[in-house]
């Protein structure tokens with residue numbers, strides 16, 4: 001370990017550095033309407049999540065990248081796919097999408113402040 005200089009910032013040796021991937025992933029320089037849920041933004045987009053594109057780092061990057069990346073993606077995709085395939089989803093008590101409170105809460109880990117409540121109905125083909 002030694003002192004280093006990165007893009008004009010001098011960093012003494014033994015400094016602990018934390019990369020704020022939350023902020024990077026919401027940087028308007030990289031993303032249009034970064035706070036909006038627009039999954040289509042990833043269609044035909046060369047930026048992917050595997051740690052090679054620093055605009056999007058859900059699994060980190062480099063030597064300490066998440067070793068469970070493939071498992072994590074499989075669990076999320078399979079879980080989400082099952083929920084969407086087998087159930088139709090609606091909001092309770094006459095709520096509309098505009099009534100969903102998207103406020104976030106937390107510090108190191110961010111989550112929705114108010115839990116999302118949905119009503120699943122078994123889909124019939």
Ligand code: HEM
Pocket residue numbers: 057058059060061062063064065066067068069071072073076
């Ligand atoms: C969608 C699911 C997951 C996400 C978003 C995720 C995200 C992350 C992130 C951001 C890191 C830190 C990477 C870094 O320091 O640059 C990490 C590390 C790690 N993840 Fe995951 N992870 C997921 C699933 C999993 C699963 C399923 C496993 C194991 C079966 C796993 C095991 C680990 C381990 C052991 C580390 C520490 C690696 C190290 O420090 O060398 N993760 N993960």
